Amino acid sequence: MSLIAEPIATERLLLGPLRTDHAAPMAAVLADPRLYHRIGGAPPTPAELRRRYTAMLAGPGEPGHARLNRIIGDPEPAGTVQATVTPGDSGPSAALAWIAGTGRQAADGVRCITAAIAPGHRASEGVARSCGTAPTAERQAGERIRRSAAPACAPPR
Numbered sequence: 001m002s003l004i005a006e007p008i009a010t011e012r013l014l015l016g017p018l019r020t021d022h023a024a025p026m027a028a029v030l031a032d033p034r035l036y037h038r039i040g041g042a043p044p045t046p047a048e049l050r051r052r053y054t055a056m057l058a059g060p061g062e063p064g065h066a067r068l069n070r071i072i073g074d075p076e077p078a079g080t081v082q083a084t085v086t087p088g089d090s091g092p093s094a095a096l097a098w099i100a101g102t103g104r105q106a107a108d109g110v111r112c113i114t115a116a117i118a119p120g121h122r123a124s125e126g127v128a129r130s131c132g133t134a135p136t137a138e139r140q141a142g143e144r145i146r147r148s149a150a151p152a153c154a155p156p157r
Contacts, residue, residue: 003085005068018057018069018080023049025077029101039099039123060084072100093141116143 005017027046036042044052056069064087072079079100085092115128119142133146 003066003068005070008070014073015070015081018053018071020050020053020057022071022077022080023047023053026071026080029077029079030099032101035099035101039127056082068094072098095141114148115146116140117146118143 007017008015024046027044027049030049031043033043053069056067059065060067066085068083068085070081071077072081079098081096081098083094083096085094115124115131115133117124117128125146128146132148134148136145136147138145138147
């Protein structure tokens with residue numbers, strides 16, 4: 001599967017293709033140690049991010065799978081997002097992963113937060129819990145769905 005990570009722009013958001021030269025500015029975005037209290041690890045150096053981005057941009061290495069890697073915000077980065085696209089019986093599906101600096105995690109106007117968490121992944125559960133979500137009885141691809149309790153946050157039909 002071959003996909004091209006073209007820029008996506010809205011009035012408030014720009015997602016551009018991730019490049020290895022984003023490593024130095026992203027190291028500054030991800031430098032706050034508080035970010036790692038929930039997800040574990042430590043702030044990466046620019047060299048570590050360059051190696052990580054090189055591996056991410058190389059693709060998933062599995063036939064039929066593709067990755068779209070984007071920088072959130074450009075020229076001033078706020079984080080990264082990655083979609084791993086896999087084939088399925090009813091068409092392709094995507095698993096998303098992202099990281100944003102602590103000063104950039106505000107969600108103005110967001111009234112519903114939904115997260116799909118792999119069983120036993122405590123770091124992700126902690127992040128989702130801190131965002132105000134609670135576990136539901138729903139499952140998607142083996143992952144438990146967590147959802148915020150806002151009235152506007154009804155399950156999809």
